[in-house]
Amino acid sequence: MLSKKNSLVSPRTQKVIKLIPPDGGWGWMVLFGTALSNIFNQSMLSLFSLLYGDALEAMGHRTQGAAVVMSTMLFVTNFGGPIAGAVVKLTSARFVAVTGACFCTMGIFFSGFSTNIIHLVITYGVLLGLGLGFIQNSSFVAINSYFKLKKSRAVGLANVGTGVGQTLMPHLVRYLLENYGFRGACLLLSSLSLHGIAGTMLIQPVEWHLKKVEEEVVVDETLHLLQDRGSRKTSQSNGEPQKIELTNENEKANWGSKKTLSNKELNGGKINKSDANGLNGSNGNGTPKKQNMLTKLYDLFGISLLSNMRFLNIVIGTALAVTSIQNFSMLYPFFLQHVASMDKQQTANCMSAVAAADICGRLILPIFQDKYKIKARWMLIGTCVWLIVIRQILAYQTNIEVLIVMSCLYGFGRSMIIVARNIAISENCRMDQVPAAVGLGMLTMGIIVPPAGYFLGWIRDYTGSYITCITAQNILLVILLVTWVPDMLYLLMKERRNNKTNTEQAQT
Structure with missing residues (x-):
């Protein structure tokens, strides 16, 4: 009644x-x-x-x-x-x-x-x-x-x-x-x-x-x-x-x-x-x-943002992703010359393929994200899976044609980390907090990138293996997936419950 x-x-x-x-x-x-x-x-x-x-x-x-x-x-x-x-x-x-x-x-x-x-x-x-x-x-x-x-x-x-x-x-x-x-x-x-x-x-x-x-x-x-x-x-x-x-x-x-x-x-x-x-x-x-x-x-x-565990999870995850791609960019020319036995011209061709595909990715992937309204964190999660697979396969290649193709695939995926990292941070704070949030994200990168980069370099020198070093770079992305995927699934289920509740209330 x-x-x-x-x-x-x-x-x-x-x-x-x-x-x-x-x-x-x-x-x-x-x-x-x-x-x-x-x-x-x-x-x-x-x-x-x-x-x-x-x-x-x-x-x-x-x-x-x-x-x-x-x-x-x-x-x-x-x-x-x-x-x-x-x-x-x-x-x-x-x-x-x-x-x-x-x-x-x-x-x-x-x-x-x-x-x-x-x-x-x-x-x-x-x-x-x-x-x-x-x-x-x-x-x-x-x-x-x-x-x-x-x-x-x-x-x-x-x-x-x-x-x-x-x-x-x-x-x-x-x-x-x-x-x-x-x-x-x-x-x-x-x-x-x-x-x-x-x-x-x-x-x-x-x-x-x-x-x-x-x-x-x-x-x-x-x-x-x-x-x-x-x-x-x-x-x-x-x-x-x-x-x-x-x-x-x-x-x-x-x-x-x-x-x-x-x-x-x-x-x-x-x-x-x-x-x-x-x-x-x-x-x-x-x-x-x-x-x-x-x-x-x-x-x-914006110090209050540091009390938010989700915000800390996001800035640490983006810093790990940036560390991984920066270290790979530094290592890749040496890998091509010492493992794949390429000359400087062939190495330059592979690096140019990475840069060209990176530009294409910055133009194409954001349009895809906007059209289907995909959150930046989901895009980063998909990109990390893409990069892990591509780089792990690339580490065992020596053929110039295959490496150029793999370079294009890597550059295309890498572009999304550069585009979406700050968007992922801004999606989880108010508009007036964005300047401080982006600043804290940069500060986190300043804290994490140097020691993590040094550790990855030590792995390469200690093992003498570029493949092991690339695998270690991929492990950083695995850590991001382990810490992000459960949180994103929780938010997704919560959003669906709220939508279901709102629909039931509207019907009554």
């Missing part, structure tokens, strides 16, 4: 105008600017040996000196992530991206005047490393804010710039070194790096381009009373749906956070109690709570 009575009473609704990302529009210009910056800045990661190798030998350093400079650069890049995330929250993604591009230009420019390894550590290691860290964090935050449904596709397109730069820039660097020498090459490359500053200037605040979408949401009566008591600004309903337009400056600045009722997506279409009662960052009468310095730093760097 009670259920029959409830079915006759129409639920109370409110019309809410939500501000959502444009999923295009000026976002395509942001992608173009980011890709332009990646072509001339991110590609410098793969140019170190070619550009600075002879200069290091002239300074009296070889492999060990190169390792010191590269390790410094990677350390500063990853550990600069949390700093970049904090600065993004204090200023804007555009400011941090432009600052990072300026650091990159200065690092390349001043490295041309290096006379000893300390100069290279400061210019290439610190300045360029800090610039790359700032660009990586801020550009993803900007893209993440402009795109929701097409996010994976957008990140893939932006990262195509890195692949293009890694394909074309080595030939340009070789030409510049032959015709203008080391210093001239650095000066001309720094002038090209200025295009990165122009590209990052295209990152406009997303608040300028948000779209208004009207939605009708069901509001629980108890929560509505709490909202009335907290705000004392709503009028009593006369039976008609209420219309709330979220257009003030505070809501525009936090369009993706709890304050704009985005919890509707997280709480089954109901308004969060803390929002209704004015408990999100306020004391109930509209005035913000006072915070001490430690609390502000705690919020600024």
